[in-house]
Amino acid sequence: MIRAFSIGLAVATIRPIVGVFFATARFTGLTPYEFFGTAFWIGFVLHLIAAEVWIQWTRPQAFKISSLYLRKETYHGDP
């Protein structure tokens, strides 16, 4: 759900990015036709990266122990 929600929220992030492009249009000379696509890519990719960073950061740190060691009949102590 983190990935889906993050991509959903990206649509809101795109608005300020578009705002920056609009505000700087007189200096850059870019038209909405030229910068909208870029703004969408920036917004979506930023959110994708943020979601992946969050998932990795909060991922349970796990070490698996072979089921062999955990089976009652073969478990004789610490692995």
Next chain:
Amino acid sequence: MLNDKGWHGEFSWSMQPNGLVSRWLWSAVVLLVLIGVFVVTRRTMHLVPILINGYSPPAIPSNPPLAQFQALDDIFARYPRLTLVHILPALFFLLLAPLQFSQTFRDRHLQLHRRTGRILLLCGVVVGTTALVMSFGMPAIGSVNQAAATTLFALFFLFALGKALRHIRLREIGLHRNG
């Protein structure tokens, strides 16, 4: 720690972000949800009269920036039904989804979490599908570049939703959370 599938053990602990990071993240999420709510409200108020009275092309303002804004609004005004079917479920999605990530909410209202999850899934499927339809069926403001971005990420969004559903059906809570 033994999991629910039997003796295939997995010892784990979570790296929890500190309070400051969590608060900062939640603030960012709330801000973005508010932007989303504002955008959907504005667009809905613009489109509902068009849906009722029909579309009539607006007069083009002489001010170039205003004319550009008007041109953007005009694209959606020509497809009011499709746009509303996209943005209204998106509003529900934006408002309900943050609840799903609250540990307190899940602990206290697990049944409500599940029901909300089903509504979110339904809204998400509508939002993702209509995003694809809009990418191909409506003129993109940012040309092919924008259509490519919306198509790719709409597919990714639907894929992530499908993954979240699949994992919860397999009772893989951690993977369901990642989605």
